[in-house]
Amino acid sequence: MSPATVIREVGLRDGLQSIATIVSTAHKIEWLNAAYAAGQREIEVGSFVPARLLPQLADTVEVLAHALTLQGLTASVLVPNLQGAERAIDSGAHLMVVPLSASHAHSLANLRKTPDEVVAEVARIRAARDAAGSRTLIEGGVGTAFGCTLQGEVAESEVLRLMQALLDAGADRVSLADTVGYADPVGVQRLFEKARALVGERLACAHFHDTRGMGLANAYAAWQTGITRFDACLAGIGGCPHAPGASGNVTTEDLAFMLERMGVATGLDVPALLALRQRVQGWLVGETLHGTLWQAGLPRTLAPALA
């Protein structure tokens, strides 16, 4: 039976991409195996971008190949363009996430394309996928959906328009991301309700950062609208190179604990995630990690049930 919610681990991609310390392929595979053993069944393993731009993710093809050996694991990669998508298709990734910034300014700075040029690229990616007879799913990830460090406010109408445009261009599903930590729970509820009214279950995932401490509050607000898939990073690593101060994805182990404590099954072994965090911490000496559960520990009342 599937758990009620899925936490998609994006630490190996969104987390590591902003970390200076290069993590070896062997350690990434160790992370993958331990995350899988802790119950994680959806993992973003890397990004098909030029290795010179992101040396940290240069081994994505190797990490993905290992991920594909893990029974029942949905392995996703980020692809910024058609070239990346072709590599994802060739490698047999289950899912490729194509990022789009609803903020025009952030889109130009981060992707060097306008949002509508990204939509056009998704149409080309869909054509390539279909031509290859591939089953790699396409997810359009709408970022800076709640505001932008560069341009300020981002209109909800623009977020919804681009989300629909991605689906019209051939994306199988979409997600909404607070790339820079601007979202609040009331805004999350409003936008996710509108988005679900528009595209239903094709709105597949919520991606929050904890920049101003609202990551879990926002996840809760999204969950209340019916969202059951959340991106998160072990140890809360991650950020955005074009969003100064916007570091820190929602922390996997904290989110898992909150959901379990809420009575919402995640399929995850929280103590095993805490143990994995400790191993990963050992590979990231000098890097800033986040999260609270590792410090406070499991509460007495829940510890036996979770252990």
Added chain:
Amino acid sequence: MSPATVIREVGLRDGLQSIATIVSTAHKIEWLNAAYAAGQREIEVGSFVPARLLPQLADTVEVLAHALTLQGLTASVLVPNLQGAERAIDSGAHLMVVPLSASHAHSLANLRKTPDEVVAEVARIRAARDAAGSRTLIEGGVGTAFGCTLQGEVAESEVLRLMQALLDAGADRVSLADTVGYADPVGVQRLFEKARALVGERLACAHFHDTRGMGLANAYAAWQTGITRFDACLAGIGGCPHAPGASGNVTTEDLAFMLERMGVATGLDVPALLALRQRVQGWLVGETLHGTLWQAGLPRTLAPALA
């Protein structure tokens, strides 16, 4: 016009009581004045407990006397028993908060009384208040309402029974507190809805700790049930001496920012709170502070409106 929500500052009491560094009376008065200037209109200024037990709060009578000179400020104190309540009445405090632990084990460890003995004490406090012709309000603060580090689970029925018993004994209103950081937003929603159904607006305040990162999520969940008053501590200081690892109240400036970002007026000047945090930090060298907004800063999109 009153703001839509009130953040009651409890940093001078709940925050400082677990801080080793003694803050001078002059600094406390500086804090009070700056908090008042930043828009705070409800402040818990100290505790009427024996000075030998809590030297940090030995100057409560002086701090309260100053607070009473600030026009429109509701000054509250914590009182553990009749002796403390008599001092609060004599000093002219606007409100006294009588703590009760719904956890029997925590109650004995922390208050050296059973919960029902605390209810009986509230009846004596009410009689003393009325006999004195005083207008000092009595708030019964039901703590460990979501679980306890000592006894584990705390039954909702017991929390509700004790809350009603406090009102029956003469408390003017009650509050619910997650003293040890065990609450999750679904549990908050459930208990606050039941409590409001039972006692309506006499449930006056929500008190959360951020021990496992859920402080803001819990505040949001309580707000959704109609609660409009929240305890919080500047810089997230505070904890509970009988709850190891349970340090950190919800952070005033983070909560204020979340509410304002939600479009819910607090009457607070968030940049002024951040400036005050910096001053208080200078008095608490070596102490562990909390919070996120001071690190990330105000988002570009909101900074002009708040500044």
